[in-house]
Amino acid sequence: MVASFDTHVFWEALSSGPYWKGALLALGLTVASISVAIVIGFLLALGRSSRLRAVRGFVFFYNWLFRATPTLLQLLFIWDALPQLWPVFAGSWFTPFLAAFVALSLNEAAYMSEIIRAGLLSVDPGQELAGRALGMSRRQILRRVIVPQSIRIIIPPTGNEFITLLKLTSLASVISVHELLTAANEQASVAFKFAEVYGAALVYYLAMVSVLMLLQSRLERRFTFTSAGRRRRVAAPAVPAVSHDAR
Amino acid sequence: MSRDAILRADAVHKHYGDLEVLRGVTFEVGRGEVKVIIGPSGSGKSTLLRCLALLEEPDAGQVSLEGRRPGRGEVGMVFQRFNLFQNMTALGNVMIGLTEVRRLPKREAREQATEFLARVGLKDKAGQYPDELSGGQQQRVAIARALVMRPQAMLFDEPTSALDVELVREVLDVMEQLANEGMTMVVVSHELRFAHHVASSILMMDEGVVIEEAPPEQFFSAPEHERTRRFLALVE
Numbered sequence: 308m309v310a311s312f313d314t315h316v317f318w319e320a321l322s323s324g325p326y327w328k329g330a331l332l333a334l335g336l337t338v339a340s341i342s343v344a345i346v347i348g349f350l351l352a353l354g355r356s357s358r359l360r361a362v363r364g365f366v367f368f369y370n371w372l373f374r375a376t377p378t379l380l381q382l383l384f385i386w387d388a389l390p391q392l393w394p395v396f397a398g399s400w401f402t403p404f405l406a407a408f409v410a411l412s413l414n415e416a417a418y419m420s421e422i423i424r425a426g427l428l429s430v431d432p433g434q435e436l437a438g439r440a441l442g443m444s445r446r447q448i449l450r451r452v453i454v455p456q457s458i459r460i461i462i463p464p465t466g467n468e469f470i471t472l473l474k475l476t477s478l479a480s481v482i483s484v485h486e487l488l489t490a491a492n493e494q495a496s497v498a499f500k501f502a503e504v505y506g507a508a509l510v511y512y513l514a515m516v517s518v519l520m521l522l523q524s525r526l527e528r529r530f531t532f533t534s535a536g537r538r539r540r541v542a543a544p545a546v547p548a549v550s551h552d553a554r
Numbered sequence: 555m556s557r558d559a560i561l562r563a564d565a566v567h568k569h570y571g572d573l574e575v576l577r578g579v580t581f582e583v584g585r586g587e588v589k590v591i592i593g594p595s596g597s598g599k600s601t602l603l604r605c606l607a608l609l610e611e612p613d614a615g616q617v618s619l620e621g622r623r624p625g626r627g628e629v630g631m632v633f634q635r636f637n638l639f640q641n642m643t644a645l646g647n648v649m650i651g652l653t654e655v656r657r658l659p660k661r662e663a664r665e666q667a668t669e670f671l672a673r674v675g676l677k678d679k680a681g682q683y684p685d686e687l688s689g690g691q692q693q694r695v696a697i698a699r700a701l702v703m704r705p706q707a708m709l710f711d712e713p714t715s716a717l718d719v720e721l722v723r724e725v726l727d728v729m730e731q732l733a734n735e736g737m738t739m740v741v742v743s744h745e746l747r748f749a750h751h752v753a754s755s756i757l758m759m760d761e762g763v764v765i766e767e768a769p770p771e772q773f774f775s776a777p778e779h780e781r782t783r784r785f786l787a788l789v790e
């Protein structure tokens with residue numbers, strides 16, 4: 308038996324308002340940021356193979372900028388330095404949540420662009436050739452052929468990114484976004500029941516990641532192209548996970 | 555040569571970097587003719603077909619279909635490795651050109667696609683994905699996918715050389731039937747029996763040029779060039 312674990316405090320924490328709100332905030336921030344990051348990342352991935360040198364240069368610069376600097380620093384820069392440089396950002400509309408959302412989206416887009424690019428490149432060039440032979444435009448080929456086929460490759464590393472991002476939302480506590488870890492910290496400093504209140508936070512993170520993993524496996528099946536939808540043996544994803552680097 | 559040539563290559567040149575792959579290829583195909591191209595690996599056969607299908611822009615020279623530049627989907631192409639869209643069923647593969655390029659409504663596209671799948675004997679495979687079909691079946695779907703666009707001419711780039719021997723026949727049968735129906739065809743293939751049987755004439759390519767062209771009888775019995783003789787001896 309452990310020396311002391313107050314289950315009552317644990318359940319209290321688990322069902323308390325701040326935890327719920329904190330978890331929802333973390334989840335919302337993650338979903339919003341990764342969605343935007345996927346869109347920007349897709350455009351960046353296309354830009355990497357643009358005919359225009361300036362576009363390729365911009366993508367290189369962007370990825371370099373956001374991958375070479377700590378995420379925490381980017382967050383602080385956007386929250387504290389932007390309003391100083393441009394007074395529009397000093398308005399009350401620029402909330403901590405919004406700042407965190409902008410920072411995490413821009414940051415994550417750099418990582419997503421590499422993943423999406425690898426996914427697009429993994430599609431056999433014969434597929435594009437066949438599309439062109441039919442008279443399809445580049446856009447049509449991308450939308451109907453290449454993107455659907457690359458999604459299967461992109462899903463697993465994107466799942467990793469989602470988890471990384473979910474954990475990174477705790478950084479937003481430094482600019483006073485009341486996400487899950489902030490809620491746990493506040494309770495801990497009141498009650499000094501660390502095992503109980505941090506344990507409850509662990510449960511929340513585990514629950515959120517479990518739901519994500521479930522969704523991920525369903526999505527993978529949806530993008531495996533056989534009539535039964537699941538029989539094909541799936542090759543190991545060609546894209547290495549980049550999620551465990553210290554951001 | 556035939557006066558009603560519909561597909562024509564005129565002094566087509568193509569290079570990749572320093573490599574001169576096509577060094578002035580000229581030939582023409584009359585309506586309903588079947589031209590079979592043979593030649594050693596690397597002689598430029600695939601590059602020539604890609605130029606004819608406008609998948610590749612010639613550096614010099616011209617490609618024309620009935621005296622003008624071919625339009626979208628007007629020259630059908632069948633690849634050695636089938637290149638069926640992996641994310642679509644057999645039916646989806648045959649429909650997509652109709653819905654995306656021809657802008658037909660789905661219902662009509664489905665009807666036509668089903669009809670063309672039936673023509674290559676694969677109506678019952680409509681719902682299967684490429685991964686679930688044999689190589690021969692995939693290649694027949696690929697033929698249907700090109701045919702449904704009602705091309706003026708069909709190009710085949712070694713359509714049976716990626717197939718297990720027992721599957722070659724079913725693809726050649728479909729191609730022969732197509733030839734009999736009067737389709738204009740250019741076929742890169744080393745299936746000499748098929749060439750003998752179906753070709754209007756046979757072309758020998760070497761190092762980026764056509765070195766000779768003749769009707770099958772003459773081509774096989776009395777090839778003009780030593781190079782051709784040696785190559786035929788190798789292939790047989």
Ligand SMILES: Nc1ncnc2c1ncn2[C@@H]1O[C@H](COP(=O)(O)OP(=O)(O)O)[C@@H](O)[C@H]1O
Nearest residue numbers: 570573575593594595596597598599600601602
């Ligand atoms: N896209 C390309 N880029 C560079 N070299 C190419 C390309 N396509 C073909 N080649 C080269 O051109 C030559 C002719 O190729 P190809 O037309 O495929 O010949 P064949 O079909 O007769 O075997 C080969 O040496 C090949 O390596």
Ligand SMILES: [Mg+2]
Nearest residue numbers: 599600601712
């Ligand atoms: Mg070839």
